[in-house]
Amino acid sequence: MSDGMLLVLLLSLPFAGSVFAGFLPTHARNAAVALAGGIAVATTALTVLLYKATVNGGYARTNFAWIPSLGLDFTIRIDGIAWLFCLLICGIGALIVLYARYYMSAEDPVPRFFSFLLAFMGSMLGIVLSGNLIQLVFFWELTILFSFLLIGYWHHNAPARDGARMALTVTGAGGLCLFAGMLLLGRIVGSYELDRVLAAGDAIRQSPLYLPALILILIGAFTKSAQFPFHFWLPQAMAAPTPVSAFLHSTTMVKAGVFLLARLWPVMAGTDAWFYLMVPVGLTTLVLGAFFAIFQQDMKGLLAYSTISNLGLTTLLLGLGSPLAAVAATFHILNHAIFKASLFMAAGIIDHETGTRDLRRLSGLIRYMPITGSLAMISAAAMAGVPLLNGFVSKEMFFAEAVATHTGSLLDDSLPYFATLAGIFSVAYSIRFIAGSFFGPPPTDLPRTPHEPPQWMRRPVEILAVTCLVIGVVPGPTVGWLLADAARAVVGHELPYYSLAVWHGFNTPLVMSFIALIGGVLLYLALRRHLASGVEGAPLMHDVDSRRVFENVMLTLSWKWARSLQLIIETRRLQPQMRLLLLAAFLAGLVPLVELGIAGAGPVPVTPADPIFLTIWIIGLACALGAAHQAKFHRLAALVLMGGAGLVTCVTFLWFSAPDLALTQLLVEIVTTVLILLGLRWLPKRIEPLDPPPPPPAAVFRRYRDLALSIAVGTGLSLFAYAVMTRPLPDTVSRFFVERAYVEGGGTNIVNVILVDFRGFDTLGEITVLCIVALTLFAMLRRFRPASESVDAPEQQQIQNAYDEATPDRTIGDTVAGYLFIPRLVTQWLFPVIAVLAVYIFMRGHDLPGGGFAAGIAMSIAFVLQYMGSGVRRTEQAIRVLPLVWMGLGLLIAAGTGAAALVLGYPFLTTHSRYASLPVIGEMPLASALIFDLGVFALVVGATLLMLIALGHLSLRGARKSEEA
């Protein structure tokens, strides 16, 4: 297999596995573990296969066109440093999966966990394998999103949610800064391709944009790598399941920041700005992180601050700018990943087997879990920098670099002292971690009786601890090659001289190591009483709490300011909003009308008004004005008048050559009227007082203001319409439709062909909207509670029932039952007639006015007439109406027609058309668009019926209520 193929597989396997795991059943724990573990092992193997491409500063890459219009390629690229990270991510990932198998409870939705974990792993691989800056930012954002999901995995507890949100906010904001920085960097270089960027070091460092780009990129890296003052999110993120913490702290997420710094080290490091931005931040983080770690009572909290401190160390080393420091940083990344993963796992085991991670409650566990204890001691000793363990070797290199002179400034000169201080702290917290949990008197009052974990849960810890030991004893032969290749990718082909030996002779770094070890022990002994006192958090440092600052900022931004802004600009009342909206629309229309001077008649001669048309429109205007006037007190009259205006609209469509519109408008008008009639019953009575009191002046003012706005909007629209209609029609896209409707769409009714063929996708969207509206309406009405005064039966029915009661030979309900007897018969007879009409409208639709919409509404009218004539109960005894089935079928048919084209190898919704000669009916178009139209028809029938029936059923419920009462 070529390297390119391997790279593609390496990057795509975790994502594919993530999708697959997401579809596993909720409790398929072992299947999910097998999947995730298999993928982690496979990606590790792929990484190993890619090794030969990365030796001696070489690299492998493959690319695809990504956004060609922007000249962006999707480049997967692996070199030494990326290879080291891949190995760590995949290898430790595999161990984490194994560990998580035993850590996660069977009650948790484990497949979801592994789905997120794999996606997170894939995103992290994406960062290190990116051969393109934009692509790197893309995967960077992905790691943020997936870490959010992982940290918040136990979303039922508040700390997990808060921790996840904080991580998302901090790293997400940093990610945006990084994006801006990368854009600047790409601008300096003229390309986002990593190869070009890495070759343009001088241009970058000399560019005036260097400093802003550097600052932005560093903010991104610092937030991600939890550098002071952005470190606070990391301890909060420990609310995640422990396998996630182990992964997050060792090789992923926080390591992305230092990876980025190492990645850009060749082109950005070595300047004063780099030194003075990175070193103080790294140093502060190193020392403060270690100091805070000592005083944590939660084992994971202690490890979290220790991670922060170690990341500070790495940042500091990279900031020094010397090649040797960069090598040391690379080495420390490797070592830290190994011991930190095993320590988190050990903490997780303790938590899992005892039920607590609180160092105040834990004690003497070595009696119960001697093996885990020994393994944890090895890893903790590596963390403390004890000789013969891997942490010692890279710390020695760090001490040596701290002693060496870089800039000769005061900061540079003080480094050895701070480095030793941080060393003392790290020894102290490492001792605390071990002594607090494993030594001392036997524990009392633990939630569970401690014992060794299952053998396979401990295995990853064993592997990692042994690795710490092996690297520590024989660093050269075990990781020398690996380090050399990784370092070459950072510092270039010429590696500085360094020696990976445990014994370098009696020199300053060794003295510093011993001071740190002895000082750390003494410090721990001195602090033991204070630590046991149970106080949480570090002394002297309560005010240096950037988490509190963050929370205050968030509170101010998202609550206080938002509230004040809301108080100023918000109104909860609809009318002022409407007024503003309409005013804005009016102004938006007025500006072009005035600016372009297009008010008034254009060059096209107007046709004289036809007297019949004039008469019709006089009626129309009267209807509209009447409806506006009557809608307050005379609802039925307003509804009738509105219908009149609708009819005039309908006639206008017919007059000006739009038979389809006229047909649809007419039918919709009928259904709308029925709908509103059904609703009228549930609105409160509003009776016009005989002599109303004079309205208050404020109301009069409001009315005149609204009247002025109405007149303004109406006049504006008139002017606009007139201006356009008296100007010639330019050549539009209509030509396309007119010319091809028959030739390509196979229908002579152009409007219908546009709807079901050319713009079929729009129509599919539209009927989906219709479907959603019908379902929404149905759902809202299920919970409908009528107002108390509307619950009683309508007045007529009450009168009729009272008559029945008063007349001896009648029983209650007789008169109501006989109500509308003749219309009922008529509607029953009409049902088949209207149904045939609907079918007719449907079949002719492709060639003549008609179509699925109109036919569907006509069909639903046939049903509604039954409901109106016979009442809900009797109708539903006679015919079964299944609106949901109609709707579902319709949507399936319409979408299925489109999909059928896909199956046959054409784009979605491509139509095929021919004419077929049918017996009796004669020649008829049989385009596949007709089947699509059938879907439209069925859906419209279903949706319209669902709405009308849901409204109609309200009266049934009302009646039942009044019977119960």
Place this chain on the structure above:
Amino acid sequence: MEFLLAIGIGVFAGSGVWLLLRPRTYQVIIGLSLVSYAVNLFIFGMGRLRSGAAPILEKGEVGDPARFADPMPQALVLTAIVIGFAMTALFLVVILAARGRTGSDHVDGLGE
């Protein structure tokens, strides 16, 4: 004709806007319908007014745009009519639900 239709559109829209600004939900729903008519007619008018030129082809014909009324605004308005219907239905149910819940038919759910 153009002048008449332009006036008609304006009056429909004006009446509709007036109702949209009223406080009662029923007024708003009638207003919304009137505004829909006006807007549909307006869009329709953008294709210019022609009588006796319905966009129906002969079989086998490659249509000449000059011979027919513009079909595109018609297709748009056809869609708009159906969506307008859905909107009216939804709004109707919203006002009924609001009425049931708040005991009022004021647009802001306020009492008298």
